[in-house]
Amino acid sequence: MQTVIAAALAPADPSPKDLQVAAQARQYLLEARLEAAREQSEMNQARSGDGTDPSAPESATAEQAA
Numbered sequence: 001m002q003t004v005i006a007a008a009l010a011p012a013d014p015s016p017k018d019l020q021v022a023a024q025a026r027q028y029l030l031e032a033r034l035e036a037a038r039e040q041s042e043m044n045q046a047r048s049g050d051g052t053d054p055s056a057p058e059s060a061t062a063e064q065a066a
Contacts, residue, residue, distance in 0.1 A: 001029040 008014065008022035 001025045001032070005029075 002025075004025040005022045008018045008025065011018060014022070
């Protein structure tokens with residue numbers, strides 16, 4: 001995506017479409033980084049072995065503890 005951004009912004013005076021393409025590529029790049037960070041966090045939680053699921057409702061977690 002960085003190549004797409006660089007190419008879109010390469011002209012001295014980028015067109016509105018060039019700017020739109022660069023903005024969309026930045027958005028995709030940001031979403032990919034966010035997803036990678038989310039997956040890394042999940043992997044780290046799984047490795048810690050605490051057994052908790054942060055996305056699970058609290059009542060389900062309380063039932064498991066009982």
